[in-house]
Amino acid sequence: MYLLGLSLLILALKYFEIGPVAAWSWWWVLAPFGATALWWAWADSTGYTKRKAMEKMDQRKQDRINKHKEALGIQPRKPR
Known part of the structure; x- marks a missing residue:
């Protein structure tokens, strides 16, 4: 859940062009969402x-x- 919160925070910073995140590529901004999906898939598949x-x-x-x-x-x- 923390990873999702971090992902949303980075997305908001990119969207509103705040700080150094505004200069980041969209790939770097969206990567934490992929990591979140991988975490949830692993947690559900292993029974965690x-x-x-x-x-x-x-x-x-x-x-x-x-x-x-x-x-x-x-x-x-x-x-x-």
């Missing part, structure tokens, strides 16, 4: 995106369990 989503869901689930245990007065287990 799904794995991160599952880790986030598991952490939320564990936090919820711990919160309920604390409400009952039971000490949650510490991770091994």
